[in-house]
Amino acid sequence: MALLGRGFGHKPALILVALLALGFSAWLLYGVRTSLRGTVLADGAPLAGAVVRIQGSADYTITDQHGTFTLTVPLLDNFAHVTASAPGFYIAAAAGAPPNPITLTLLPHPTEDNPDYAFISPILDRENEAACARCHAHRSETVRAADEPAPLPVDEWLLDAHAQSAVNSRFLSLYNGTTLDGTRGDLTAYQFDSALGIDIPTAPTSGQGDVGFRLDFPDSAGSCAACHVPILALEHGHNADPNTAAGVAREGVTCDFCHKISGISLGADGLPVPDLPGVFSLTFLRPSHDEQVFMGPFDDTPGDDIYLPLQSESQFCAACHTGSFWGVSIYNSFGEWLDSPYSDPISGQTCQDCHMPRRGTTTFVDLPPDVTQFVPVRDPQTIFSHLMPGAADEALLATAAAITLDGTRSSEQVRVTVEVTNTGTGHHLPTDNPLRQVILLVEAHDADGNPLTLLDGARIPAWGGIGDPAQGYYAGLPGVLYAKILADVYTGETPTAAYWRQTSLVSDNRIAAFATDTSTYQFRLPANAGSVTLTARLILRRAFIELMAEKGWDTPDLLIAQETITVP
Ligand code: HEC
Ligand code: HEC
Ligand code: HEC
Ligand code: HEC
Ligand code: HEC
CATH class of the missing domain: 2.60.40 (Immunoglobulin-like)
Structure with missing residues (x-):
């Protein structure tokens, strides 16, 4: 070290000045901007109203009635990754070099839900090309800066309660009427009440063994799966017995499930309809064979992705975080939020703001060597955590x-x-x-x-x-x-x-x-x-x-x- 220092003498200062000058001129040049023009086509015709941006950038423009757009790009960016998005279409991408105009062709995405679609597990089959862990999990061989948080969506979701919702032992023991070590309580005794004309339970739940849904209703699966084991409930409706969940259904509220949600039906009061808990209030867009769709918060992720603004709204969480039984409100974090100042669109905060706090990273993928897709450096403000901290945090x-x-x-x-x-x-x-x-x-x-x-x-x-x-x-x-x-x-x-x-x-x-x-x-x-x-x-x-x-x-x-x- 000492030798080196003497050898270089005053040179570091010179090098610094040269570097500064270079940096300054680069900065000056960077300030010089040029125009990148192009056209967005759909179904062979120009498309007006498409959102066009340099991938990863907050600035965007919208195509005019001729489907054309002009983006301002730094002169130094001799190559720009541009994306276009419009409702009903997959996000498209093209690379452009000013002054040559570029063309982006939007392809329609499927609009019919396919109930036979098999959800993909993020982890069960890591070799599967489509397993989220292949690209959305931290790869141990990736070197990263010490101050950069490692976890990506899959690493985080594995620690999130949603990943455990189908197998949570408290849930299953309350559902089945057992203790944690599996001892089952007594079935509830009913007596016919002639005044009411119905069978009513005769004794309180406590002190007579265990409390449990299946002790009260041994022959009914109930609606618990609609929120706790949603993939099973999608398959079996009101006959979904959480004890029978297998494969990806056991992953509870999993990646592919949330990113196939395309909408939610809400009543006039802005709340889910009481008789339609969880999946019964949600609509899905599950692709058929050879197609794929992922609904997400970005309009500039080309491929099989679709921009869905609902992903960034509290309403996305409403179906499972509102629920009543026999007309009595039981779960209601969404309704309470809606009634609070937090639901003010300007000064408020969404569920995602608090429960999916910004992670502070510039990417949410870590691609394997064989995937060569361009990935931009993103604004950390746009990337949300999948840890979903709750009452145990x-x-x-x-x-x-x-x-x-x-x-x-x-x-x-x-x-x-x-x-x-x-x-x-x-x-x-x-x-x-x-x-x-x-x-x-x-x-x-x-x-x-x-x-x-x-x-x-x-x-x-x-x-x-x-x-x-x-x-x-x-x-x-x-x-x-x-x-x-x-x-x-x-x-x-x-x-x-x-x-x-x-x-x-x-x-x-x-x-x-x-x-x-x-x-x-x-x-x-x-x-x-x-x-x-x-x-x-x-x-x-x-x-x-x-x-x-x-x-x-x-x-x-x-x-x-x-x-x-x-x-x-
Ligand atoms: C409970 C539903 C839910 C589950 C489960 C879920 N996501 Fe998300 N995900 C969201 C929401 C909501 C957003 C958008 C947040 C926003 O923009 O406000 C999001 C955003 C994303 C994004 C965009 C980047 C980011 O992090 O903001 C990616 C990629 C993603 N999710 C992948 C995954 C993967 C992979 C899994 C499983 C390991 C997963 N998601 C599980 C709801 C979910
Ligand atoms: C398909 C139904 C479903 C959707 C959609 C859903 N959740 Fe949940 N959520 C659940 C269930 C079920 C649990 C309980 C899991 C458990 O503890 O076993 C849960 C638990 C939670 C918890 C508690 C976590 C903890 O560690 O205790 C938070 C926070 C939460 N959800 C937030 C959200 C947010 C925010 C959204 C929307 C972005 C959302 N959820 C969407 C079903 C859902
Ligand atoms: C409308 C959706 C919905 C339905 C229907 C539903 N749950 Fe839940 N359940 C949730 C959510 C969301 C949470 C997490 C909320 C929280 O952490 O407070 C939860 C939490 C729980 C917990 C607490 C878990 C823990 O770790 O503390 C138990 C137990 C539970 N549910 C049992 C049931 C049973 C049994 C049924 C059926 C009789 C049922 N739930 C029906 C949405 C639902
Ligand atoms: C082969 C790699 C690969 C696999 C496998 C993969 N993704 Fe992605 N995903 C990407 C890339 C690349 C992006 C865009 C990254 C960017 O532009 O910053 C992305 C973006 C996303 C987005 C954001 C879409 C938007 O429009 O906001 C979601 C959501 C998402 N992926 C979910 C999933 C889920 C769920 C799975 C597993 C079922 C999965 N991905 C599997 C590579 C992959
Ligand atoms: C301003 C921040 C903020 C917003 C917005 C917010 N939450 Fe929370 N949430 C919290 C805090 C803090 C806790 C922990 C205290 C508690 O359990 O009530 C929490 C706890 C929870 C829990 C765990 C409850 C339990 O007992 O396990 C759930 C579920 C939940 N929130 C769902 C939601 C949903 C759904 C929304 C949107 C409709 C939402 N939250 C909006 C801050 C927020």
């Missing part, structure tokens, strides 16, 4: 809510006010599956660390768990449990986890987007208590603790936020 949870704590003391009491604000959740907190709860725990301690006694104020209800607080059974403790509480219409069981039965809404104190819940507490202050420490913790619990104990689910509670103050 601590980083996302940290953005969900904030706590403020206020305490004042008199000679005998400490009065505490706790505000919980939904600061970053684009819907209610908690949302979707009604098993979820968010629990606020409020504690007061004197200077010696002794807990103070609650005289008056909010307390955790029975469904926070009756038992040892050290084990997570919080009933009776100072605090609030935020949840949607449903009662079984016939047995009265409250809360019921059997939300596929006829239920009624008892209460819903979940916190809507940007809303604040305020609770107050008065703790007894012993003489000479010294300074008082107040702590508020907000945690997310995946399911009611008694259900978890019964089922053997051991998913730990997760911390969302914590605040501590001292009242001197």
Whole structure:
């Protein structure tokens, strides 16, 4: 190193000046722009209204009534990759060198859905030419910069709950009425109710074994697969039994499934029709033999790709994230989002904005050597993550809510006010599956660390768990449990986890987007208590603790936020 340094003497400075001059002139030249002209044809005739752009660039132009366009390109780009897109056609590409005009020919894409199409697994058969992992997964032999995130769509999706939705053991154990180790509960007993003229369940689900859809309805497959095992539901409609899922259907909500969705039917209220959960509200464009289509958010990816604006809208997620049973809203993150300021098209945020955060990479492919397709360097703002973080993601949870704590003391009491604000959740907190709860725990301690006694104020209800607080059974403790509480219409069981039965809404104190819940507490202050420490913790619990104990689910509670103050 030292030798080298001496040998080069003052040369590095000269080289630097030369490089700068070169760079500057290149930059000057780059500033000089030229025009690239061309025509877009479809069905042998010029096509007006097609979107034309340099592949990967944000600038675009639209063809005029003669199907012609003019793009401005830097003079130095002696070769430009141009794409054209219009509804009803595959995206087309051509390479052009100004001043020669170019022609792009759009080919119509299929418009009839083919129900016999066999979905492609991203991973099951990596040798398959069409397996997404061939091109959309990180290849171990690819050298990448240390600061560049490696995961591509397939690597990320493998870690996403959608990839597990058909085999999620909590789902299957609630569906089948088993514990995690497979012990099946008793079938539900029904009795004829002469006043109602129907058979009604005779006993609550808890305390009589396990709760489960198939214990209530042993002969019906139910509609659970419509969202959890969608490929099976597409094949077997209302007879799709999740236990029979095999092959690509076991991949749950998989790549090829989402990228074959072509539309969603919504009611006049903007929500999916209640009787049509999941796949029953969606339309698909599955190609026939020898054809392929991928619907995606880009209009400049030539080949078998089709631009679908719906991919970047919350409505894309609505069919499975809205759902009711017997007219009672059960899942509703989409509806809650729609009712919130987040659905404002200008100032709001989509599901994708929060759940598919920009990954910060400039590409979403890593092509094998035998695929020589041109791939542009893309704006990282246009590439979305397939990790789909949710309620199990601590980083996302940290953005969900904030706590403020206020305490004042008199000679005998400490009065505490706790505000919980939904600061970053684009819907209610908690949302979707009604098993979820968010629990606020409020504690007061004197200077010696002794807990103070609650005289008056909010307390955790029975469904926070009756038992040892050290084990997570919080009933009776100072605090609030935020949840949607449903009662079984016939047995009265409250809360019921059997939300596929006829239920009624008892209460819903979940916190809507940007809303604040305020609770107050008065703790007894012993003489000479010294300074008082107040702590508020907000945690997310995946399911009611008694259900978890019964089922053997051991998913730990997760911390969302914590605040501590001292009242001197
Ligand atoms: C739950 C549905 C869903 C699943 C499953 C899914 N995608 Fe996507 N994908 C989307 C949506 C929605 C977008 C567009 C996001 C946007 O633009 O707002 C997208 C975007 C893409 C893009 C464009 C680049 C990017 O990342 O933004 C590619 C490529 C892609 N997906 C491939 C895949 C592959 C490969 C898989 C499986 C490993 C997969 N997708 C699984 C919904 C899905
Ligand atoms: C075909 C139905 C379907 C579609 C379409 C769908 N989802 Fe889901 N989603 C599910 C199911 C089922 C689960 C539960 C999976 C599980 O936990 O087993 C889920 C879970 C989730 C979770 C929780 C993940 C976690 O780690 O807990 C998030 C977040 C989510 N979806 C967001 C989205 C977004 C955003 C879209 C649209 C881009 C979308 N989903 C489209 C069915 C769907
Ligand atoms: C309208 C679509 C839809 C239908 C129908 C549906 N689910 Fe779900 N389910 C979801 C979504 C979306 C999630 C994830 C939401 C969340 O994380 O809160 C989910 C989550 C769950 C979970 C929680 C999984 C976990 O890991 O915590 C269970 C259990 C479950 N569903 C069981 C069922 C059963 C049983 C049925 C049928 C009786 C059913 N679901 C019907 C969409 C649906
Ligand atoms: C042979 C390689 C290859 C395979 C296999 C492959 N893709 Fe792609 N895919 C690409 C390339 C290349 C692009 C465009 C990259 C670019 O322009 O930045 C792309 C783009 C996409 C897009 C974006 C389309 C748009 O218009 O927004 C989606 C979605 C997509 N692929 C999904 C899939 C899915 C799902 C699979 C598996 C079923 C798959 N791809 C298999 C190479 C492949
Ligand atoms: C402003 C950001 C934001 C937007 C927009 C947003 N979410 Fe969320 N979402 C969150 C946060 C934060 C959480 C974690 C807290 C929670 O579970 O409620 C979450 C959690 C979830 C979960 C996991 C629930 C569970 O208990 O497993 C699902 C499912 C979900 N969101 C679906 C959606 C859907 C569908 C949309 C669009 C209709 C959407 N989200 C829009 C921020 C957002």
